[in-house]
Amino acid sequence: MNAQSHFNSGVEAAHKGDALQAIExxxxxxxxxxDYAEAYNAIGALLINMNNLNQAEFYLQRAIECKENYYEALYNLGTLFNKTGLLxxxxxxxxxxINLDSNFPEAHFRLGMVLKQLERLEEAETHLxxxxxxxxxxxxxxxxxxxxxxxxxxxxKGWKRYELRRQIFDSFDPGLRHWKIEDLIGEKVVLFHEQGFGDTIHFSxxxxxxxxxAAEVILLVPKQLERIMSSSLKNITIHSDEKMVGEYKFSYPLPTLPFLFNTTLHTIPKSIPYxxxxxxxIxxxxxxxxxxxNVNNYKVGVVWAGNPNHKNDRNRSIPFSTFKPIFSIKAVNWISLQIDDRVNELQTISDEVLDFHEYINDFSETAGLIENINLVITVDTAVAHLAGAMGKETWLLLPMDPDWRWQIQRQDSPWYPTIRIFRQLHIGDWQEVLARVTVALEAKLKK
Structure with a gap:
């Protein structure tokens, strides 16, 4: 076989989903x-999809060296830098x-995403x-x-396009079409969770x-939310098992409801606490x-990291070594609200922070603990939504390129009146954020 034949076999293997065989x-x-630039580029693109970014960069750089003005390889290298945070x-x-091929839709899309992360929103809109x-x-x-x-x-302008998530991402869906509000009068309606715990709390x-x-409403939620939703929605049937729902005709995923109700910034339902x-x-x-x-001390609950499997965890979670200095503030009972493996990071300062994660098996327990705390300081996790929905004073620590619901620049939240936002001013700079939090907390304690 010659080089072209091997390349063609690689393309065929890649189309069949066999990345390793394709790379070979x-x-x-x-x-x-x-100097087979297209082969270097193809390997680089596959390695990006496999999240083997260091090797991918080598192959993409080699492709660019081998072929002048190779815009496809430049696009892939830009995608790689986007993934590694080198915006x-x-x-x-x-x-x-794009300068080499202005009619390259994928490059305009990726550049729009990068510019959004840099919070240059008008430019991002132009390219999207x-x-x-x-x-x-x-x-x-x-x-x-x-x-x-x-x-x-x-x-x-946003909600209708937000509905495209149903066509793009895999998620639980009973497969039934959605309905208008007037269709639901006097009917049985099933609402089901989609995405993460925080989204479910937010849209509930x-x-x-x-x-x-509706005459009857049934809400399907993850098991960890079943008890807290039951205590919050007294006249609603709550299940974590779809088999318990029975037959139904009308259904909605929770994140579709803002679109259904034509929600604007001024019509957000915010009967807090809900x-x-x-x-x-409690x-x-x-x-x-x-x-x-010490019952005389101020009680502060903290979360410094979210689910490590979340696609944006690298940006939204704070390294414990960076977060740790805040615990030196005196006259505070520090209480960890972490419940994942990152709790183990507390072992080095176990005398300074109380850890009750062994007692917590669902969000009802977390909520009971939060009710006995004065203030929650958290990164963007489900705990932020839980505390905000409970009406608890909450300080939310946000990276640049935050989740859409927190908007840009503002220090408050239209969704949660008791949340105060501390935002990164520079990409990845959590130390400056925590310095502002420290000053604000010390001022609060003096009062």
Missing amino acids: FFRQAILLKS YEAEICLREA CKAIELRPNFKEADFALGILYLLQGQYE RYVKEIAKV IKVNNDV EKWRNIVEKEI
């Missing part, structure tokens, strides 16, 4: 033709690719719109444009709005906490 064919092609380098590569112009059925770009509008509080504020028109925990759980945690603390 491409490498065989390179052995026969050492300015990503922008340079993607702009160069260009991507859609070049490829009218570019769902990912249209969805990203919707997120951009939501981020700016332009909900009227709409359940009571559906209950105003998440409530039973008194016996009392249980009062007894647990008071045995361990």
Whole structure:
């Protein structure tokens, strides 16, 4: 076989989803033709998808060396830099690719995403719109444009595009079509969770709005949320098992409800608190906490990291070594609200921070603990939504390029009146954020 034949076999293997076999064919092609730019580029693109970014960069740089003005390889290298957080380098590569081929929809899309992360939103919109112009059925770009509008509080333009997530991402869906509000009058309606715990808590504020028109409402949630939703939504049937629902005709995923109700910044349902925990759980945690603390001290609950499997965890979570200095503030009972493996990071300062994670098996327990705390300081996790929905004073620590619901620049939240936002001013700079939090907390303690 010659180099071209090996390359063709690699393309065929890649189309079949066999990345390792494809890479082997491409490498065989390179052995026969050492300057085979397309083979280097193909390996680089596959390695990006496999998250083997260091090796991918080598192959993409080699492709660019072997072929002048190779805009496809520049696009892939820009994508790689985007994934590794090198946003300015990503922008340079993607702009160069677009200069070589201005009708490259994927490059306009990726550049739009990079510019969004840099919070240059007008430029981001221009490139996302260009991507859609070049490829009218570019769902990912249209969805990203919707997120951009939501981020700016332009909900009227954002919600419809937000619905494209149903076509792009895999998620639980009963497979039934959605309905208008007037269709639901006097009917049985099933609402089901989608995405993460925080999203479910966030959008559950709409359940009571559906209950105003429907005869019966059933809410499907993850098991960890079943008890707290049952105590919060007294007249709603809560299940974690779809088999318990029975037959139904009308259904909605929770994140579709803002679109259904044509929500604007001024019509957000914010009857806070809308998440409530039973008194016996609150009392249980009062007894647990008071045995361990100085009752005269201020009680602060903390979360420094989210789910490590979350796609944006690298940006939203704070390294424990960076977060740790805040615990030196005196006259505070520090209480960890972490419940994952990152709790183990507390071992080095176990005398300074109380850890009750062994007692917590669902969000009802977390809520009971939060009710016995004065202030929650957290990164963007489900705990932020839980505390905000409970009406607890919460300080939210946000990276640049935050989730759409927190918008840009503002220090408050239109969704949660008791949340105060501390934002990164520079990409990845958590030390400056925590310095501001420290000053604010010390000022609060003096009062």
